[in-house]
Each structure stands twice: as C-alpha cells, then as structure tokens.
Amino acid sequence: MPLATPTNEPAPRKRAFWTMARREGLAGYLFVAPQAAGTITFVLVPLGLVFWYSLHEWNVLAGTFKFVNDANYRKLLADPALPEVLGATAIFSAGLVIFNLSLALLLAVLVNQKLKGIVVFRTLFFSPVVVSLVAWTIVWGFLLQANGGINGILGVFGIAGPNWLRTPATAMASVIVVQVFKNVGLNMVLFLAALQGVPRELYEAARVDGASRFKQFRRITLPLISPTILLTMIITIVGSLQVFAQIAVLTQGGPGMSTTVLVYYLYQQAFQFHRFGYGATISILLFLIVAVLTFAQWQMRRRIVFYEN
Amino acid sequence: MKLLDLRLAALAAGIAIPLAAVPAMATDIRMAIWSANEAHLKLFNEIGAAYTAAHPDVNVKFDSRAFDGYTTTLTTQIAGGNAPDLAWILETTAVDFVNSGALAPLKATFKGSAGYDLPDVTQSSLALWSAGSEIYAYPFSTSPFGMFVNNDVIKAAGQKTPAQLIAAGEWIWDNAIKIDEAVAAAGKQGLIVRDFDYKVWDNLASIWSGWGATPWSADGKTCTFAEQPMVAAMTFIHNAIFTKKAIPGPGVTADFFAGEAAMTITQISRASLLPRENPFSWDLVPLPAGPAGEYAVIGQAGIGVFAKGKNPAVAADFLAFFTNPENSRKLAQFFPPARASLLNAEVLAKANPLLSPEQLKAVVIKGISTGKVKLSHAGFAEIQQTARAALDALWVPNADVPAVMKSVCARIQPMLAM
Numbered sequence: 001m002p003l004a005t006p007t008n009e010p011a012p013r014k015r016a017f018w019t020m021a022r023r024e025g026l027a028g029y030l031f032v033a034p035q036a037a038g039t040i041t042f043v044l045v046p047l048g049l050v051f052w053y054s055l056h057e058w059n060v061l062a063g064t065f066k067f068v069n070d071a072n073y074r075k076l077l078a079d080p081a082l083p084e085v086l087g088a089t090a091i092f093s094a095g096l097v098i099f100n101l102s103l104a105l106l107l108a109v110l111v112n113q114k115l116k117g118i119v120v121f122r123t124l125f126f127s128p129v130v131v132s133l134v135a136w137t138i139v140w141g142f143l144l145q146a147n148g149g150i151n152g153i154l155g156v157f158g159i160a161g162p163n164w165l166r167t168p169a170t171a172m173a174s175v176i177v178v179q180v181f182k183n184v185g186l187n188m189v190l191f192l193a194a195l196q197g198v199p200r201e202l203y204e205a206a207r208v209d210g211a212s213r214f215k216q217f218r219r220i221t222l223p224l225i226s227p228t229i230l231l232t233m234i235i236t237i238v239g240s241l242q243v244f245a246q247i248a249v250l251t252q253g254g255p256g257m258s259t260t261v262l263v264y265y266l267y268q269q270a271f272q273f274h275r276f277g278y279g280a281t282i283s284i285l286l287f288l289i290v291a292v293l294t295f296a297q298w299q300m301r302r303r304i305v306f307y308e309n
Numbered sequence: 310m311k312l313l314d315l316r317l318a319a320l321a322a323g324i325a326i327p328l329a330a331v332p333a334m335a336t337d338i339r340m341a342i343w344s345a346n347e348a349h350l351k352l353f354n355e356i357g358a359a360y361t362a363a364h365p366d367v368n369v370k371f372d373s374r375a376f377d378g379y380t381t382t383l384t385t386q387i388a389g390g391n392a393p394d395l396a397w398i399l400e401t402t403a404v405d406f407v408n409s410g411a412l413a414p415l416k417a418t419f420k421g422s423a424g425y426d427l428p429d430v431t432q433s434s435l436a437l438w439s440a441g442s443e444i445y446a447y448p449f450s451t452s453p454f455g456m457f458v459n460n461d462v463i464k465a466a467g468q469k470t471p472a473q474l475i476a477a478g479e480w481i482w483d484n485a486i487k488i489d490e491a492v493a494a495a496g497k498q499g500l501i502v503r504d505f506d507y508k509v510w511d512n513l514a515s516i517w518s519g520w521g522a523t524p525w526s527a528d529g530k531t532c533t534f535a536e537q538p539m540v541a542a543m544t545f546i547h548n549a550i551f552t553k554k555a556i557p558g559p560g561v562t563a564d565f566f567a568g569e570a571a572m573t574i575t576q577i578s579r580a581s582l583l584p585r586e587n588p589f590s591w592d593l594v595p596l597p598a599g600p601a602g603e604y605a606v607i608g609q610a611g612i613g614v615f616a617k618g619k620n621p622a623v624a625a626d627f628l629a630f631f632t633n634p635e636n637s638r639k640l641a642q643f644f645p646p647a648r649a650s651l652l653n654a655e656v657l658a659k660a661n662p663l664l665s666p667e668q669l670k671a672v673v674i675k676g677i678s679t680g681k682v683k684l685s686h687a688g689f690a691e692i693q694q695t696a697r698a699a700l701d702a703l704w705v706p707n708a709d710v711p712a713v714m715k716s717v718c719a720r721i722q723p724m725l726a727m
Contacts (some may be wrong), residue, residue, distance in 0.1 A: 060388040061409035063617060146560030166507070166559045166704065252508065253694075255701035271381045273691040274405075276388060 047287070053280035060274050072281035081257065081265070088172070089261040093240040095176040100236050101229070103180060104187030109217075111188070112195045122192070126185035133182065137249040140178045141165075144250070168258035171251050175259055179246055183239070187232045194228035195221065226305045234297050241290055262286050337368045338624050340612070341383055341396040345373040348581050349643055356639070360630050367623055376504070380690065387411070392615045394624035398446055400609040401511060403437045404687045412445040412613040413621045415628065419444065422629035426648075429634065434647035437682060438611045446611030447632045450644035452576040453676025454515040454606045455668075456485075456597075457583075460590040462571050463488055466495040471572075471594045482519055482545065485597040489555035489571050498563040498570035499555040503579070507559045507704050508697055514683050515574045515606045517542035519599020524696075525725055529686050532718035532725055534696075535711065538601070543703065544710045551706045559704045576608055577673060578643040580663045593668040595676065605680030610644070645673050652677060688724055695720050 054073070057066045076082065111122045128136060143149040144164040151161035164174045198221060206216045222229075244263045247253060253260035253268070260268075262282065270279025344350070350371060357369030372393060374382050380402050386392055398406050406412055419427045430447075438446040460470045468488045474480045489499025505512040511524075520542035525532050533539060549555045557563050557570070565573035566582040568589050573579075574596065583591060596605065612631070614624045630636065637646045642660035646652065652674060654666040661669060686692055699717040702708060 059409070060384050061405060061411045063409075063411065144560075145562055146558060147562065148560075163558075163560045166701075254508075254698060255704075256698050260698075268694060271385055272694065273688070274384055 050280045050283055050287075053277055054284050056277045058276040060276060068277065072278050075278065076281050076285060081260075084257045085260050085262055085265045088257065088259060089241065091172060092176060092243065092259070092261050093237060095172070096179055096240040096243075097233060097236050099176060100180045100184055100187060101232060104184050104232065105191050105229075107184065107188045108191030108195055112192055122189075125188055128182050129185040131182070133245050134249060136182055137178060137246050140174075141250050144174050165251055166255055168255055171255060171259050175243075175246050175250055178250065179240075179243060183236075187236065190228055190232055191225065194225035198224045227301075230297065230301055230305050234294055237293055237297070238290055241286065241293075262289075335366050335368055336620055336623055337370060338394040338620055338627055339370045339372055341372045341374060341379075341386075341393040343374055343376040343379045343397055344578075345375075346578075346581055346643075349578075352639060352643070356631055356636050360627055363630075367627070369627060387615070387617075392618050394618040394620055395612055395614050395628060397449075398611045398613050400437060400611070400683050401685050401689045401693070403446070403609070403611060404685050405689065406613060407438060407440050407445045408687065411615060411617070413616040413618075413625060414443045414445060415447065415614065415625055416442070416444045418622075418625040418629050419447075422626070422633065425629055425633055426650075429648045429650050431647055431649050431652075434609070437609060437685060438613075446613035447628060448609050448611050448647045449632055449637075449640060450576075450578070450608070450610040451647050451677055452578060452608050452610075452645045453672055453680050454574055454576055454596060454608060455672035455676065456572050456574050456594050457565060457579070458572045458592050458594060459565065459568060459570065460592055462492055462497050462568070462589070466491040466497075466571070468492070470592065471597075472592055475594060480594070480597050482516070482597045482599050485572070486545075486549050486553060486555045489549070490553040492571040493554045498557045498561070499572065500549070501557060501563060501565050501570050501573040503565070503573050503575040507701075509693075510697060510700050511684055511693065512574075513546065515596060516546060516599075518604045518606050518681065519596065519601060520545070521599075521601035524684055525686065525721075530725055532722045534717040534721075535714040540711050540714050541600070543714060547703060547708060547710055550704070551708075577645065577661070577664065580661070581643065583663065593664060593672055595671050603679075605676035607677060607680040607682045609682050645677060686725070688727070692721050692724050695724065 055067060055069060057068045057071070058064070107125050111118055111125065145151075146163045146166070148164075150164065154161040162170050164170045202220050202224075203216055206220060211219065241261075242263055243261060244267065247259055247261060247264045248267070251259040253264050263286065266279050266282040266286065269275045269282060340353075342349075342353070350373070353371045357371065360369055361367055379397075380399060383393075383396055416427075419425050434448045434451045435444060438444060438448055456471070458471050460472075463470055466488070468491050469477075471480060471485070471488075474484055485500070493499040502512055502515065517523075517539060520538045522536075522538035522542045523533055524539070525534075546556070550558055563569040566579070566584060568584070568587075577593065580593070595603075598604070612628055614621050614628055618624055632640075634648065634650065637648050638651055638656065638660060640646065641651055641657060642662075645657070651657070654670050654674060657669045657673060658664070658666045696717050699720045700713065702716065703710065703713040
C-alpha cells in the first residue's frame with residue numbers, strides 16, 4: 001500500500017480581494033461618480049420632487065402644502081386654456097424646427113465653400129449663439145416695436161410695416177424668427193461638420209455618371225448627413241418646447257393667448273398665480289411630451305437615417 | 310504631563326482668545342423695494358444708517374427689484390426659502406398678502422415704539438392693510454395720480470395750457486384729449502398713461518374713474534366691465550388711441566420725461582425723473598374731470614414684515630423707525646404720507662422742493678382727501694393676466710368695444726365669484 005506522500009505544494013493562498021477586475025470596476029465607478037452624483041442631485045431628485053409637488057396644493061404666500069392626490073391632474077385635463085396653450089406650443093415648435101433646420105442646412109452648404117474669407121461668414125452666422133439670450137431678445141424687442149427699427153427701414157421703401165408683436169400671427173412669427181436667428185449658427189456648425197465628412201469620391205463618381213448638382217445633394221449629401229439631421233432635429237424640438245425668455249420679454253404670452261406656450265403657462269401658474277402644485281403638474285406634462293417625442297424620433301432613425309448601425 | 314498641560318492651555322487660549330475678540334454676530338435685515346431711483350435709495354440708506362447708529366448690531370440693506378414682475382420675484386424668493394425681512398407691497402396684491410398669513414402683525418410694535426403716534430396715521434389709509442383690528446403693513450405711500458404736462462410742447466402746438474383751462478373751468482377729458490391730438494399732429498406724442506403699456510390695464514383707472522366706471526362691484530363678486538360707464542370710458546380711450554392718435558398706440562414707445570410727449574398720468578414720486586439739464590416748462594395738474602365729474606385715484610404701497618423671515622421682531626422694529634413721524638416727514642418728498650399731521654401744504658412743500666404749494670394742494674392734499682384707492686382683489690395676478698389677454702382684442706383699430714368688454718367679464722367672472 002503506497003504511503004501517501006506528503007505534497008510539497010504550499011497551502012492555497014487566500015485570494016486577494018482587490019483582483020484586477022475589482023480594481024478596474026472600482027476605477028470605473030469612481031470615474032462615473034461625479035457625473036452620477038450630479039445627475040442624481042440635479043436631475044433625478046428634482047424630477048421626483050416635481051412629481052411630489054404635483055400631488056399637492058402649495059400656496060407660497062400662506063405657507064400651506066396640502067396633499068390633494070390626483071386633483072391637479074384632473075384639473076389639468078379639464079383646463080379650458082390647455083388646448084389653446086398646446087396649440088401655440090405646437091405652432092411654435094413646428095415653425096421653429098422647419099425654419100431652423102432649413103436655414104441651418106442652407107447656410108452650412110453656403111459656407112462649405114473654399115472661398116477667401118469664408119471663415120468671416122462662418123463666424124458671423126455663429127456669433128448670435130454666444131450672445132446673451134435676454135440681451136438679444138431685448139434688442140429685437142426694440143426693433144419689432146411699432147415705431148421700431150424694422151418698420152423704420154420698411155418705411156424708407158414706402159411700406160407700412162405691421163405692429164409685429166401686437167397681432168397674433170406676426171407675434172408668433174416674430175418670436176420664431178428671433179429664436180431661429182439666435183440658434184441657427186449652432187445647427188449650421190453641426191451640418192458643416194457633417195458635410196465635410198462626406199467622401200469627395202462619391203461626388204466624383206456621381207459626376208462621372210452624369211448626376212446633376214441637385215441629384216447629388218438628394219442622393220448623396222442628404223443620406224450621408226441624415227444622422228446629423230436627426231440629432232439637430234431632436235435638439236431643436238426639445239429646445240423649442242423649453243422656450244421661455246423670448247416669450248417673457250417680447251410678448252408675455254400675448255396678444256390674447258396666441259404666444260402662451262406650455263413653459264410660459266407653467267411660469268404664469270406657478271410664479272405669478274402662486275399655484276406651485278399645479279405648475280408642477282404642467283411640468284410633468286411637458287416632461288412626458290418631450291420624452292414621447294424624443295423616443296418617437298429615436299425609433300424613426302431606422303427609417304430615416306442612413307448608415308446607422 | 311506639565312508640558313502637555315501647557316500645550317492644552319495654549320490650544321484653549323488659541324481658540325478662545327480669537328473667539329472673544331470677534332464681536333457678536335451682526336443682524337442683517339433686507340427690505341425688497343421696486344425703486345432703483347438714486348434719490349430714493351440715498352434717503353433710504355440715510356434712514357438705515359441712522360437706525361444702525363442707534364442699533365450697532367443691525368445692518369439694513371435695500372434690495373432694488375424691477376417694478377415689472379416685482380411680486381413674482383418676491384413670491385419666488387419666499388418659495389425658495391429666501392424671503393426678505395421686509396418688502397414693499399403693491400396695493401393690487403394687498404388683499405392676497407394681508408389675508409395669507411405671510412405678514413407679521415405690527416400693531417403692538419408700532420404702539421410700543423416711543424413717539425410713534427399711531428393715531429396720527431389715518432384710518433382710511435390703513436384700511437387696505439388691516440384685517441380685523443390688526444395692522445399687517447404700513448401704507449408708506451398714499452399717492453394720488455396727477456398729470457405732469459409739458460407746456461413747451463403744448464404751446465408749440467398752438468394749444469392752451471392745462472393751467473389756463475383749469476382757470477377757465479374747462480379742464481375736462483374732452484379738452485385734454487384735444488390738446489393731445491393737436492400735439493400728436495404736430496409730431497410729438499400726446500398722453501402717456503405711465504406703466505400701462507397695453508398690459509397693466511388697471512392703470513387706466515386714472516381715466517375710467519372719470520366716467521364713474523369700476524371693473525367689478527364693491528363687494529368684488531360681480532364683473533362690471535360690460536356696464537355702461539366702463540363701455541363709455543373704454544370707447545373714449547379707444548377713440549383717443551386709434552382715431553385721434555392722442556395716446557401713443559400699442560408698441561409705440563415714448564418718454565414724457567425726455568420731452569417726447571405732452572402729458573403723462575403718474576404719481577408725484579416720478580417728479581424726480583424731470584430733466585435737470587435742458588429742462589422743459591412743466592406743470593403738475595389734477596386729472597381732468599370726466600362725465601361723472603371731478604375725481605381722484607390714489608395708488609398705495611405698503612411695507613410688510615414677513616412672519617417667516619429670519620428676524621421678524623427686528624424687522625418690525627426697523628419698520629416702526631422707518632415710518633416714525635420724523636422719517637415720514639423725510640419720506641414725504643417722494644411718497645405722500647399717511648400721517649394726518651404731515652398732510653398740509655407747508656410740510657409737503659418743505660419736503661418737495663420741486664413742486665409748488667399750489668400743485669401739492671391741488672393734486673396731493675385734495676387727491677388724498679377725495680380720491681379712491683386703486684382697485685384690488687384677492688387673486689389679482691390671475692384676474693390681471695386673464696383680463697389682459699381678453700383686452701388685447703380692444704387694442705386694434707375697429708374693435709367692437711361692448712363685445713370685448715363682455716368677453717372680459719366672461720373670462721374673469723368665475724374668478725371673482727370664487
């Protein structure tokens with residue numbers, strides 16, 4: 001019977017806790033910690049609080065905070081002003097997105113030329129983006145007065161300009177134009193980068209095949225910059241739903257309710273009429289609208305975006 | 310051990326001595342105001358410094374906010390837990406503030422303040438700021454609306470001055486608007502209702518009161534926009550704007566104090582805006598008589614102490630100092646006082662070097678004794694906004710005035726009846 005030979009192997013060492021995988025994991029968590037902390041503190045907690053407030057009637061002056069269950073939501077559904085407000089919001093967003101994206105793409109194509117001094121034009125179109133929003137809007141407010149700069153220029157040509165901010169149609173158009181001119185430069189830069197990423201050989205091949213400039217644009221440029229179009233569309237729509245300063249400075253929601261968009265209505269209810277609970281309910285509605293629209297556009301990407309993995 | 314004891318003693322001394330050297334923490338109190346006028350602020354700071362001299366542990370700061378959106382800013386600060394200790398309150402929002410419980414009661418502090426003489430403050434001026442027998446804010450400004458006129462511009466248009474019309478007993482709205490129409494035809498603007506700007510429609514009370522019109526019944530429950538006096542007054546105003554061009558139209562900017570218009574309706578605190586360089590010949594006259602006769606409209610502003618502020622007792626004590634007889638006399642140069650003893654031409658003339666005793670008598674003293682305080686209602690901000698949106702249909706040529714007035718009532722009646 002063979003004797004059991006004592007093994008020379010050392011007793012199995014206790015595995016170190018800080019394995020490479022764990023260390024890497026910790027490093028990863030530490031790297032994302034500042035961003036996660038910021039998101040929790042400044043996004044998730046306020047979002048939770050807004051939902052909590054929406055279940056209450058909060059009168060700031062009286063200092064009362066009463067739980068009212070879903071009363072604010074039922075009130076929102078029955079609010080007679082809501083259809084008008086949602087209508088104004090839809091007109092503003094649609095007008096802004098169409099005008100902004102078309103103009104941005106046009107400007108991007110124009111400044112995507114190898115010409116002397118083209119940088120000056122690019123800077124010129126981009127500069128409003130870095131101007132203070134309120135200062136920009138106030139200057140436009142002066143220009144759009146009945147006896148302001150724009151009507152002054154029109155008067156030189158014998159045209160009696162309208163009272164821009166006092167008629168419903170022109171007031172909405174004015175607010176859209178002011179917002180488009182403010183931010184079109186940003187989308188222009190994004191489009192410009194996308195245009196410069198389109199391989200030159202494709203155009204050369206198309207030219208050899210006898211494709212016209214328009215056909216090249218439609219069949220090559222547009223498909224290849226479609227991811228950027230989707231990105232700018234999402235950014236612009238979300239931004240358009242959050243418009244506030246321009247309305248507050250230029251029209252204060254008027255004339256009538258014609259420019260009272262959702263955020264401005266929220267501001268009126270919460271901060272002017274002291275109904276913070278109801279204001280919070282409107283902001284939940286705004287959040288849902290933004291979330292649904294963004295999700296829908298993201299789903300559409302398979303159909304409209306070319307080269308998407 | 311000894312060494313350790315020595316070290317501990319040194320450590321204790323190192324902490325205790327600097328702490329003992331630091332004076333007791335000063336109390337800062339903050340008053341929110343809507344004036345950024347240098348002359349006003351200079352006077353307020355002087356009064357604040359005098360209070361600090363008597364109470365070295367208290368510092369007073371005046372926080373100027375834009376008049377536009379003032380109440381919104383204030384309530385936002387309250388919501389954010391950063392309420393000022395004291396704040397100016399507009400007469401239009403007085404009901405909301407007084408009835409909300411946001412303001413601290415003041416009567417005991419006023420009564421206990423040496424030399425305050427509370428009975429000298431007229432009961433009529435306190436009415437809006439009281440609930441039951443308690444006072445919740447002090448009406449530091451009881452200021453009738455008057456009309457500043459630019460006689461240079463009026464004479465240049467070949468018109469009689471308002472003073473001449475008053476002397477002839479012809480100072481009525483029809484004649485005032487005739488002057489404005491002529492001035493507008495000559496290239497300047499006619500009448501500016503200051504701060505109205507086709508949004509703050511309640512400022513038109515300075516005109517429609519001449520027709521005996523009111524926006525709602527005395528009990529505040531029924532809308533009276535669609536009743537005859539208001540329709541007649543609004544028709545007159547609409548004609549003055551769109552037919553006679555006597556009032557600058559919507560979206561037209563003009564500044565009376567820059568010499569761009571014939572007349573402006575405002576309060577005497579605006580006299581400080583009159584130009585010092587290149588002055589024009591100006592006058593301050595009462596509002597013209599309307600079809601319902603002579604009238605006056607008073608704008609009031611109160612100062613309240615927030616019950617949930619950091620130092621309500623100190624703030625109330627400062628308010629008693631700010632509005633005592635001596636300081637009220639100083640404040641009278643900008644803000645007509647609520648104290649009966651100060652409401653005479655002699656005292657007001659000393660405080661208002663810019664205005665003549667005759668102007669003060671005709672506009673301020675007579676105005677306060679005969680005028681009605683501008684409208685106020687619970688939930689005023691919402692009523693104001695809702696009526697503003699409905700009235701936008703009036704500020705176009707060819708508007709159907711009675712129909713618009715009916716639509717205003719249709720919109721605000723549910724809020725009034727609440």
